[in-house]
Amino acid sequence: MARIAIGGMQHETNTFAPSPADYAAFEAGGGWPSIQRGAPLFEAVAGANIPVQGAIEALRRQGHTLVPLTWAAASPSAQVTRHAFETIVGDLIERLRADPEIQGVYLDLHGAMVCEHVDDGEGEILRRVREVVGPRVPVVASLDLHANVTRQMVAQSDALTIYRTYPHVDMAATGARAAELLDAMIRTGRRPAKAFRQFDYLTGIPSQCTFIDPCKGLYERISTLSLATGVSLDFAPGFPMADFDECGMSVVAYGPDEAVTQAALREIGDAVAAAESQFAMDLLEPDEAVRRAMQTGTPGAPTVLADTQDNPGAGGNGDTTGLLAALIRQRAPDAVLGLLIDAASAARAHEAGLGATTEFRLGAVSGVPGHVPVVARFTVERLGEGQFTCTGPMFKGFRMNLGPMALLREQASGVRVVLASKKCQAADQEMFRHVGIEPVRQRILALKSSVHFRADFQPIAREVLVVRSPGPALADPMEFPWKRLRKGLRLRPLGPGFTPA
Secondary structure: OOEEEEEEEEOEEOOOOOOOEOHHHHHHOOOOOOOEEOOHHHHHHOOOOOHHHHHHHHHHHOOOEEEEEEEEEOOOEOOEOHHHHHHHHHHHHHHHHOOOOOOEEEEEEOOEOOEOOOOOHHHHHHHHHHHHHOOOOOEEEEEOOOOOOOHHHHHHOOEEEEOOOOOOOOHHHHHHHHHHHHHHHHHHOOOOEEEEEEOOEOOOHHHHOOOOOOHHHHHHHHHHHHHHHOOEEEEEOOOOOOOOOOOOOEEEEEEOOHHHHHHHHHHHHHHHHHOHHHHOOOOEOHHHHHHHHHHHOEOOEOEEEEEHHHOHHHOOOOOOOHHHHHHHHOOOOOEEEEEEEOHHHHHHHHHHOOOOEEEEEEOOOOOOOOOOOEEEEEEEEEEEOOEEEOOOOOOOOOEEEOOOEEEEEEOOOOOEEEEEOOOOOOOOOHHHHOOOOOHHHOOEEEEOOOOOOHHHHHHHOOEEEEEOOOOOOOOOHHHOOOOOOOOOOEOOOOOOEOOOO
């Protein structure tokens, strides 16, 4: 039917994180495929639960001819470097410009990318794409639930779709929804009416989980209203770690006419505004969380401790040791922590060999002030090369390459640690099985993740506790040293408004 260009760039930027996303970070992929240019994109994403694959499958079913541009992703971190952005986006734009017969564009974006030289990374990508294709070619994009949707992103696109689940089990489905909107525009020659609203408070990401209220109820309402009205309606709770003026929550709507679209947006927008107090969440200190887990966790129904503030999926490096130290200090039985990202220690474990017992200095690799390694004697219990395929609901089909991995057991306490060499949050049970740990048989699972782990681990857990252990991905947005937010934006639910210095 139509000739459709496909590309994208995925990055979630924590502007307070210690490490920027350079070009090498996109080459590594961080658990996602590495940079893809042209036709190899199709094979690289085949079978994976990611938006671009969902869009590819849907557009092929609709009979369109697909033109692959450039696609890239990197683990969440600090700002994307100018070189990485300009190299990747520059290549995408040149490939788009080289094909004047393009009749539609689909982009797989995140929505919370901040670069060294531009705050609104996705808005800038969409602006450059629009500049090439002009106003008559429809442009749609899919976004992460944690998108900080901006005015420019809405203005430069014809439609946006956003994940409706956290953990993100609907990534491919969201890409498919974007493809359906694009297909409808091409078939009818009409663009939908748009509506957009930003909100005036921030929420911590642990409280954005769609397994629990208020998000559970809000997304159920969104699905019901979308079906009833025919309006494509989405809510982004935002990524509250990006210090720029449009950080925050938003709702977008695309519908058959202006009145219906605005009415749907108003209904959901008022519900989000009314839910502010429900987004507050209790957080436990490490020792308190470990004590509680020792009382409740049993083999067959472990207690899960979410080490949320060192989440590699939110800009942490997965190398802080506050929760690990608490587990060892209290000699927590049948406890395992992972993934601790420490390439040097993983390499040392491989050099020492299976069964070796020696002193390790684990973690605190990224130099975050106040963080120190755990120094103790550990036995090397298992080794792995870090290559496996995930099986959980969110990462199903992802072909992981986490570099050398190891399972260590601390001599005095028996606490185990799963080491990996490349940054990735602990969101799939295969990450533990790869080094011989069957998660359900443990009493305590300490996971460096905020919410994504729930898709695969909550079904086996007796209880989930969110831990405020030291790390750069703060669970309470009010604790960040903000400088550039818009005036009056409340820094937590019902909290004080931001006042510029």
